[in-house]
Amino acid sequence: MDRRSGLSVRLKLTLSYAGFLMIAGFVLLTAVWVFLLRGFPASVFVPNFGNLLRAFDPHNFGPAVFVQAAAVVLLFLLVFGLVGGWILAGRMLKPLTRIADAARLAADGSLSHRIRLPGRQDEFRELADAFDAMLERLEAHVVEQRRFAANASHELRTPLAISQAMLEVARSDPGHDSGELVDRLHAVNARAIELTEALLLLGRSDQRSFTREPVDLSLVAEEAAETLFPFAEKHGVTVETSGDLALTEGSPALLLQLTTNLLHNAIVHNLPEHGSVRIETAARSGFVLLTVENTGDRLSPQQVWTLTEPFRRGTDRVRGEHPGVGLGLAIVRSITRAHDGIFGLAPLAAGGLRVTVQLPARPR
Template identity: 45%
Template sequence: MSAVPPRAAGPLVSARFRLALSYAGFLVAAGAVLLLGVYVVLRYVPNYPLTAANPSEADLPIASRSEILTTLVRLSGALLAALALIGITGGWFLAGWVLRPLRRINEAARIAAGGRLDHRIRMSGLNDEFRQLADTFDHMLDRLDDAFATQERFAANASHELRTPLAVTGTLLDVARRNPHGQDYPALVERLSITNARAVGLTEALLRLADADAVTAEAAPLDLAGTVRTAVGEAAPEAERRGVAWDLRLEAAPVLGDGALLAQAVANLVQNAVRHNTGRGSALAATGRDPRRGVTTLRVENTGPEYTPEAAARLREPFLRGEGRTRRGDGPGHGEGYGLGLALVARVVDVHGGTLDLSPRDGGGLVVTVALPSPAGPYVPAPGR
């Protein structure tokens, strides 16, 4: 779709110049009315020769009414010309001062039109119409920035999370193509159907993730312990291949949320604990409730490389993995993720009103703690959050 061309416009007419002319016109009109009033009053001066009240001043010239009116008309023209000059000059500077906030708003609009949505006007001063307009414009930029960020986040999450079911589907089809006569086609069709349904469900969950209101609408009671047990079971073959031993300490963990999104978040934590581990390493998953704070908790620990607190906290940033910036196709063990696993977990936890904490594990590795509001009590953030 081609962009809509800007509307054709005539020569630029400065609003400042028009305001200056308006101020000058108003000033001249007010002066003209005043002088007209004086002229009308002088019309009532008697039209006969005037004499001085003091006989000693009888020789002094005394103007008649016609002479006074003629002088008044001449002076009025000069005064109106002076008022016009003063009005245009003063109006020009006054209009510039009044319109200065509009220049800032216009500059912000130009920056936004160029693709930058992080610029804000943040106008200070009196709470007048210009400041209200600037605040409204800033709010609009906030909404646009959030909308574009949500769109980009959905595209990134979708490309990351759909890679696994699509890879499974591709593998099944490749095997069937290479050995078409040795396949159990009913079982193959069943596996493809399950994988496809998972991809469809994941796509719908990611679409809900793009809208926090949609997540709330899909909220239902579930036990996070069962979700963790399922995720560990699905990751068991990979954990066995990598020599990672799981320690499960699962207690009842009731939450109210979107089951598909929470399942994907838990699966990401379990996969990260396995993939970013050491040879013959270990991983721990524990669930429970904190009645004092009214939250349900999930803690996932794994052995692995050592992190500083700052480096651990940054792992939730998109496209950042445990080894550093994301790499693709660097050989076995690389390119398995696109650095969005923990970013997706952080987003899921956020839309559910919870908190995500990443901290180094003593001896190397990572400790991930998720706290979600428990349906059995109010959610009280931990001190310092």
């Protein structure tokens, strides 16, 4: 944004200090005249600038020389206010110089620099600390985005590389069974489409580009359970739904995707036989709660919180032909944040995982 050049803040503060000092001096001299010298005749106040030193001679002091002394005092206050104001303004604005330097470095792409302004807490320290916190969040976000882009590129390149390898094998061996090749290419292509759709959904939820509508999480949970019932039956997992009416506001499609991802993840990462999943909704004061629990292997808290990282599949717990694309819980967390909610993970003592999604309740 182009702006016209103007006076610096330091010069403005200097003029303000000097002007205030001049006004204070004038008020003080006026008060002296009103309360001490107003009884004298007006003729004695005619100044004589021929000898200003007489104003400072106590033997010659009188009302006539008072104006001369006042003029000298005001002139001294003006010079003193300008010089002192310039020095004080420079000292007061010094922290802003450090903040401005840090902002320039951040604009050039250096997010690792921190101001770390010393001294006790005041307005400048609060501004510097807030700026440092912002830089820290930006740096973490940039690192996360770079890691995500690298992982996404790798994940998208894998099915393309597999397809290319299969096509080269088929070209070098014309007698190869084309039906098997088509089936394998179809599976690889389906996985690439699934990954691309997951990436698009993740980006959509991060941008919060959706219309908020009334949503009942209990109905969403029932719909997700009915949709995945054949999938759960195939894996030998029983699904149980329960809970109360849980009204919130948000995107019905995204909240259904959130619940479906949680339920799908709970079914896939379960016991080899006789596993179970319990999905429950509840309404509390000011918020609604969606809880999904499943049986499975025992997990440490450190393992649990790595599951929300993009492309973190937990392959040691995956069984069957549906390993997923590693974005299930990452999408759940993103959708929860987009709905101003809180996402929680906790390992169960007997094995398995408890996932909770807390969303603001719909205002009545």
